[in-house]
Amino acid sequence: MSSLRAEPELRARPMSALLRTKFVPPALRPEYVPRPHLLTRLSQSFARPLTLISAPIGAGKTSLLAEWFGIHKQTRSNTPQPFWLTLDEHDNDLQRLLKYLHAALGMNATNQTEDELLNALAERPQAFVLILDDYQTLTSAATTALMKRLIERLPAHGHVCLITRADPALPLAQWRARGLLQEWRASDLRFTRAETEWFFRHALARTLETETLAQLDARTEGWVAGLQLAALALQTQTNISFNGQHRFVTDYFTEQILRPLSAEKQIFLLETSVLDQLTAPLCEAVSGQAAQSQLEELERNNLFLVPLDDERRWFRYHKLFHEFLRTRLKLTAPQREAELHRRAAAWLEQNGQLLDAVEHILASGEAEQAALLMEQMAETLWQTGHMGRLLRWLEALPTAVLQTRPRLMILHTWILNIVSNLEHATKRLTEAEHIAQTIANETERRHLQGPLLATRGVLAVTAGAEADAHTFSQQALAVLTELHSPWRGVALRNIGNAHWLAGNTAQAQHVLREANSLSRASNNIYFTLVTQYELAELALLCGQLHEAARLCRQALAEAPADPELTIVGGLHLALGAVLYEWNQLAESRQHFWAGLEHAERSHSIGLRICGYTRLALAELALGETEAAFISFNRAATLTPPGSARPVSFLPHLDVQAQLWARFPDEARAELWLNATHASVPAYALEAQALARARRLLVHRQTAAALALAQHWRPIAEHSKRMSRVLETWLLEALAHHLTRRPAAANTALEKALALGEREGFQRLFLDFGEPLTVLLKAKISRSRRLAHHEYTVKLLADLNLRAAAQATHERLSARELEVLKLIAGGHSTQKIAEQLVVAPSTVQTHLKHLYSKLDAHSRTQAIARARALGLV
Numbered sequence: 001m002s003s004l005r006a007e008p009e010l011r012a013r014p015m016s017a018l019l020r021t022k023f024v025p026p027a028l029r030p031e032y033v034p035r036p037h038l039l040t041r042l043s044q045s046f047a048r049p050l051t052l053i054s055a056p057i058g059a060g061k062t063s064l065l066a067e068w069f070g071i072h073k074q075t076r077s078n079t080p081q082p083f084w085l086t087l088d089e090h091d092n093d094l095q096r097l098l099k100y101l102h103a104a105l106g107m108n109a110t111n112q113t114e115d116e117l118l119n120a121l122a123e124r125p126q127a128f129v130l131i132l133d134d135y136q137t138l139t140s141a142a143t144t145a146l147m148k149r150l151i152e153r154l155p156a157h158g159h160v161c162l163i164t165r166a167d168p169a170l171p172l173a174q175w176r177a178r179g180l181l182q183e184w185r186a187s188d189l190r191f192t193r194a195e196t197e198w199f200f201r202h203a204l205a206r207t208l209e210t211e212t213l214a215q216l217d218a219r220t221e222g223w224v225a226g227l228q229l230a231a232l233a234l235q236t237q238t239n240i241s242f243n244g245q246h247r248f249v250t251d252y253f254t255e256q257i258l259r260p261l262s263a264e265k266q267i268f269l270l271e272t273s274v275l276d277q278l279t280a281p282l283c284e285a286v287s288g289q290a291a292q293s294q295l296e297e298l299e300r301n302n303l304f305l306v307p308l309d310d311e312r313r314w315f316r317y318h319k320l321f322h323e324f325l326r327t328r329l330k331l332t333a334p335q336r337e338a339e340l341h342r343r344a345a346a347w348l349e350q351n352g353q354l355l356d357a358v359e360h361i362l363a364s365g366e367a368e369q370a371a372l373l374m375e376q377m378a379e380t381l382w383q384t385g386h387m388g389r390l391l392r393w394l395e396a397l398p399t400a401v402l403q404t405r406p407r408l409m410i411l412h413t414w415i416l417n418i419v420s421n422l423e424h425a426t427k428r429l430t431e432a433e434h435i436a437q438t439i440a441n442e443t444e445r446r447h448l449q450g451p452l453l454a455t456r457g458v459l460a461v462t463a464g465a466e467a468d469a470h471t472f473s474q475q476a477l478a479v480l481t482e483l484h485s486p487w488r489g490v491a492l493r494n495i496g497n498a499h500w501l502a503g504n505t506a507q508a509q510h511v512l513r514e515a516n517s518l519s520r521a522s523n524n525i526y527f528t529l530v531t532q533y534e535l536a537e538l539a540l541l542c543g544q545l546h547e548a549a550r551l552c553r554q555a556l557a558e559a560p561a562d563p564e565l566t567i568v569g570g571l572h573l574a575l576g577a578v579l580y581e582w583n584q585l586a587e588s589r590q591h592f593w594a595g596l597e598h599a600e601r602s603h604s605i606g607l608r609i610c611g612y613t614r615l616a617l618a619e620l621a622l623g624e625t626e627a628a629f630i631s632f633n634r635a636a637t638l639t640p641p642g643s644a645r646p647v648s649f650l651p652h653l654d655v656q657a658q659l660w661a662r663f664p665d666e667a668r669a670e671l672w673l674n675a676t677h678a679s680v681p682a683y684a685l686e687a688q689a690l691a692r693a694r695r696l697l698v699h700r701q702t703a704a705a706l707a708l709a710q711h712w713r714p715i716a717e718h719s720k721r722m723s724r725v726l727e728t729w730l731l732e733a734l735a736h737h738l739t740r741r742p743a744a745a746n747t748a749l750e751k752a753l754a755l756g757e758r759e760g761f762q763r764l765f766l767d768f769g770e771p772l773t774v775l776l777k778a779k780i781s782r783s784r785r786l787a788h789h790e791y792t793v794k795l796l797a798d799l800n801l802r803a804a805a806q807a808t809h810e811r812l813s814a815r816e817l818e819v820l821k822l823i824a825g826g827h828s829t830q831k832i833a834e835q836l837v838v839a840p841s842t843v844q845t846h847l848k849h850l851y852s853k854l855d856a857h858s859r860t861q862a863i864a865r866a867r868a869l870g871l872v
Helices: 036-045 061-073 094-104 114-122 141-152 172-177 193-204 210-220 224-234 249-258 263-272 280-287 291-300 319-332 334-350 354-364 367-383 387-396 406-418 422-437 442-462 466-479 486-501 505-521 525-541 545-558 568-581 585-602 605-621 625-636 646-662 666-673 682-698 702-718 722-738 742-759 770-782 789-811 814-824 829-836 840-854 859-868
Strands: 050-054 081-086 128-133 158-164 181-184 305-307 315-317
Touching: 036 061, 050 061, 061 081, 061 128, 061 158, 081 094, 094 114, 094 141, 094 585, 114 141, 141 585, 172 181, 193 210, 193 224, 249 319, 263 280, 263 291, 263 319, 280 291, 280 334, 291 305, 315 319, 319 334, 334 354, 354 367, 354 387, 367 387, 367 406, 367 525, 387 406, 406 422, 406 442, 422 442, 442 466, 442 486, 466 486, 486 505, 486 525, 505 525, 525 545, 525 568, 525 722, 545 568, 568 585, 568 605, 585 605, 605 625, 682 702, 682 722, 702 722, 722 742, 722 770, 742 770, 742 789, 770 789, 814 829, 814 840, 814 859, 829 840, 840 859
Parallel strands: 050 158, 050 181, 081 128, 128 158
Antiparallel strands: 305 315
């Protein structure tokens, strides 16, 4: 899939590359006031894991840290190594934030996982301070959760400093109580009278009268930005009326910055405020002025212009100043705003920046023109997975405009279906079909017929109507004559999913492979990844673990690094499931976490439930029952719609059945295992039936369990669902063992071992626990020359280790487990004491108990033993 690349016109500028200016603080102004007393306090603050500098805009937060950064960046002594990252709203994208964090810390930016970041930080030999500026721009739950985990899991020699205008949504009270937090507020940063005098003397190259200086000092209360605004105003005025009424930033901007400027400069600022990013040619197209000289003068005069690159070609206005300018434009020249957006759109379209062009056309109110340009781009956006942007655009169009363009309506149907709004999607497609029938041009009507039929097939799959899905999709193929039409891939995928719904697993794989090949050939990135994910899930079901892993790894390696391609989350979940079955629990959990990060952005209920239930399984296997309860309850709160999304829910139902089979909540398990799921195909309930059989064995209802296993085995065998076949043999072996039929038990066990050894199944055996241990021991005791001996020995060893780990886990207290994880993370006794807010002697007592329970005599032995048992 190396050919899967976004179209050049769709590459967002300049976000496609890392902005190096984000990794260095802004240069200190010539009139900057050195603050040595605060620098000393700041260095002392870094003795704790987190420093929070929270104060209003313009309080001097960034400048102070920039001064400290500049000094320590040049220092070669044993001082902490400083790193800088300026954040913005775009960093609410979790993958983008991780990429920038890696790059800011001098790591490979292609590594984008949380664990890679923490591991690399732990390996750093030198103490470090990571400074995050403009932290208030991080507002998403996902990035907040990431930062919470990052701060709480910092290595002992690591420190984070947050510069923010508002207190972040982090557990500050908890960290404050634990002594982990050093806080700075506006009162800590305000200028002293001496600093105010120094500032004005250097900013104005003259000394202010004592009375004027006293007034400015009193009225600004040491607010640095207020002093800077006052100084800027005083450069063009000998006097300044700076009284207590000017409390708000907008007052300063209006009275002291904008009004003294020439009319030409004011017009330039207001007219270019419609742009999010500024470059001279674009500004000239919008304002009609010679923009290069204007931008250079704005920058020289520090008029809130922020460079976005080292070449000083792209800029943006300071965010607050930008908001002020746009608000003022709406108030003073509302009739001009639409025309300015039209000019911006024209330049952007001519220069190939079509994504930004559409945004400005929509803002101008030119819905027909926006729809026309969308039609040129929409299918490419669809094929590259930009569903979120497409949805926003389409829903910004007036209904009357959208309903005249059936191609856009078809894509709108698609996205509504993805976000689980089947009713709305069906209505939209019906409208598109009616409009298509009224088109006079026969060729155009014929060209629409294939996409309409293929999309009707998609909705049939979603509704669980496999016969209709097959019929509509075959009709679509009959009229889609272009060999490499992306819609042929859609129709084939529908047919594959229809076979899946009908329980024809092997046929589903065959057709989905064809759909995958066709999607690759037509460079349909989104459908290549979707079909590859579905093939991986089917391979899992068929017991083809190596093939499932290959499919996932290939797709993950080849997929473009685009956060909108949320189907990547499904690939992580499927790969995590393979690794779980191979008993690689830590790695599988990492993929479950990665998958859930994507799934949370995708709006796919099926993916999210599947992710949380698979994560719960891994946590149960790791002995983390409390975490498993949390993950499971998250899945339980996601209510699937009545008859919608059956294919996306098939993996979820399978995994949920596995979870209920061994979940310790007996009452809830019985309720789910005996429930009727009318919205899914009958064959899909075999997972629920086999999970019920496991519960029956626990209660020694062997006849009922055996009947279920023997009923479902031929059904699963017929459709090549070998994972289920393997499970039925294990159930039968245990049922015979419990009823004292050793020969029958051994025969069934041999069948299971033969199937399991081919692909390296482990968890399917290990999750049966102690009853299977007895059977495997009996097999080994008969002879070492029997088939599958080495495989049996490996399974038995893992079962014994699992039992030992469980026993040890139960013996350790919650606090001892916490101490164990901290020493495994390399923390000293003193650091552990600080983190747990206890005396070092208390930590030593916990360590003594740990050594005894783990049969260890040192930290190294305790950590090694804990890792062998899977405790850390």
